[in-house]
Structures are given as C-alpha cells and as structure tokens.
Amino acid sequence: MAATETIVIDDGPIRIGISACLIGREVRFDGGHKRSDFLVDIFGPFVEFVPVCPEVEIGLGVPRESLRLVRENEAVRLVANKSGADLTGSMQRYADRRTRALAVEDLSGYVLKKDSPSCGMERVRVYAGNGMPSRDGRGLYADALIRRYPNLPVEEEGRLNDARLRENFIERVFAYRRIKTFFAARWTIGGLVAIHTAHKLQLLAHSPSAYKDLGRMVATAATTPRDDLRDRYESAFMDALKRIATPARHVNVLQHMAGYFSDRLDQDSRRELTAVIEDYRNGLVPLIVPITLVRHYVRIFDVAYLRGQVYLEPHPKELMLRNHV
Numbered sequence: 001m002a003a004t005e006t007i008v009i010d011d012g013p014i015r016i017g018i019s020a021c022l023i024g025r026e027v028r029f030d031g032g033h034k035r036s037d038f039l040v041d042i043f044g045p046f047v048e049f050v051p052v053c054p055e056v057e058i059g060l061g062v063p064r065e066s067l068r069l070v071r072e073n074e075a076v077r078l079v080a081n082k083s084g085a086d087l088t089g090s091m092q093r094y095a096d097r098r099t100r101a102l103a104v105e106d107l108s109g110y111v112l113k114k115d116s117p118s119c120g121m122e123r124v125r126v127y128a129g130n131g132m133p134s135r136d137g138r139g140l141y142a143d144a145l146i147r148r149y150p151n152l153p154v155e156e157e158g159r160l161n162d163a164r165l166r167e168n169f170i171e172r173v174f175a176y177r178r179i180k181t182f183f184a185a186r187w188t189i190g191g192l193v194a195i196h197t198a199h200k201l202q203l204l205a206h207s208p209s210a211y212k213d214l215g216r217m218v219a220t221a222a223t224t225p226r227d228d229l230r231d232r233y234e235s236a237f238m239d240a241l242k243r244i245a246t247p248a249r250h251v252n253v254l255q256h257m258a259g260y261f262s263d264r265l266d267q268d269s270r271r272e273l274t275a276v277i278e279d280y281r282n283g284l285v286p287l288i289v290p291i292t293l294v295r296h297y298v299r300i301f302d303v304a305y306l307r308g309q310v311y312l313e314p315h316p317k318e319l320m321l322r323n324h325v
Contacts, residue, residue, distance in 0.1 A: 013048035017110035020051035027053040031063040054141040095144035109173035114158035163324035201311035210240030288322040
C-alpha cells in the first residue's frame, strides 16, 4: 500500500455495540425505549448494530423494578430500588461473560445509555447511606466493557448531542476500523509507514505531541517486537484521537495543507483561502467550508500527499458531521 493511496475499509459491516433501548427496543424498566433518531436514522445506514440490554439479559423482566448504584464503604453495589435486592454479583458475572463474548462481534465502537446503573459511562448517580447521590459513578456493565476493550471507541448517547463529541466519536469509529483491519491482516512495517502517513494530519489535528510520539514509534519500528509494536501503536493512536480536535489545531492543519499549493494560487485565490480559514477560526463558518476549498485545490493541483490524507474525509460525507463543528 503506497503512502498516497486512500485507506479503504474492508467490505464487511462496521459493527457497533449499543444499548438496545437506543434503537427502539422496549426493554427499559418502565416498558419503554429511548430511541435515538440520530443513531438509528442517520448513523444507522452506515453500520450494523449489536444490541445489548444487560438488565434484561440477567433475567429481569419488562417492566421491572428500577435499579440504582449504592456506595457501601469503598464498594459500589447495584441494588433494586424498592425491594433492596442486591444484583451486584449477578451483573458482574454477566458483564464479564458478555463482554468476553463480544470479542467475536468485531466491534468498531459502542454507544451506551446515559445515567443507567448498568450502562452509564460516566456521571451516574451513586447513592450514599444518607440517600444523597453523587455524580461520580459508572454502570457495572459499562465499567467491564471499557476495562476489557480500552481502545474501543465508547460514547454515551446523551453526549452525542454535542456536535464536537459526536464528530469525534464517529471519527474514532472509522479510524479504529481502519487500524484494526490493518493489524488483523499480514502487516508489514512498510504498510505501517503507509497507514501512519495517511493519518498524519488527522493525528496532528488531535494531538501534536502524540503526532510526534507516533512518528518516532514508526521510525524505530524495525527494532521493536511486532506484537509490542502493534499493541503500542494501536493504543497510542486511539488515545490521540480521544483528544478533541480544537479549532486552533484544525487551523494549524489547514494552513499546513495550504502550504503545499499556495504558491500556485493567484493572489485573489490565496486571499480567499486565507480568509475562509480565518472565518473558521473566528466561528463564522463550520469546518466543512475550508475543508471543501482545500480539497478543491488538492484535486486541481493533484497534490499526491494530501490526496491520501484521511483528515480530508475521515467519515462518510453524508453524515454531515463537519457541517456543525
């Protein structure tokens, strides 16, 4: 794979684990659901969902008694709200078994239900002995999932209402799929150089320090045991993309790309490009505006290095994620 080639995701479906209530299944404690229009109608056509409802799968009915997390000394327990039944052991055993079984599902991401004592990713209510809740908990199933798959892109549906978090999550899903697919095949150091090169500007937009560290890792790849190299690179790559790409970092990348062809632009075109990038910096236009203009010039001047950069199209344009950041 040459460094200038477009990185292509394989033909298999991109599989996303998801709390079953978010795709409209009536599995909530009250017999309802929490269908997400964005996940089902917009993101759904590009992926295949793997629905999971931990509370139903440990044998609780629908409808059922609501659950909550309770802190006892240093331990956090999962307790039925009215009866006081302790379901901690059942949920922990299930979570260990179910997350282990997810390995065969080849997931590229996971969306969890916010605030759930089983599925909440962060800021879940934990009740103390006096009944006053703190917002510092994580659902028992979510905790097992994140611990077992630290590189897997995981997000809560509530946080996906934030345009930047939504774009970041889906960017990570497609990036993880590319990296995972690459390392699953008979990969070479030359191939690693190529896939790293294709993601350079994407990494720079997220973390300049990680961009440098990953570059050094690839430069010394020949002296690193293969399994160690694969694990270290994938972990550092996905950690870098967790850092939200700020407007200032996007501007840095846009200006860097403009340097490849600005000397071939006439004065008016250079001025227009500079103005569009500044408009983005100042929040007057979304990211898609300067990106579209840069892509136009990359195509016109056939800049091979930039043509192969994932940064220019990290996810399907039909999702229109960069129209809102």
